[in-house]
Amino acid sequence: MAAALEGAWRALRLPGRPPLTRFEVEFLSLPRRYRTTLAATELGYQPQVTYSEGVDRLKG
Known part of the structure; x- marks a missing residue:
């Protein structure tokens, strides 16, 4: 789909x-992990929900 859109934009x-x-499709499909330890240590950040609860909320 993305290749077709790029081709259409070029051709037209x-x-x-x-x-x-x-590029966007590839970028968004890569697995990503983010560490919050520095934010927790220096800013006192605490997530509002746990990882498991967040996954459960996504499932509906």
Whole structure:
């Protein structure tokens, strides 16, 4: 889909950039992990929900 959008934007010489690109698809599909230890240590950050609770909320 992203490749088709990029091709259409190029072929039709549409202004701006396509709403979805192959780069964005690849970037968003990579696994990511974020550590909050520095924020917790220096700023006293505490998550509002646990990881498990967050996953349960996503499931609905």
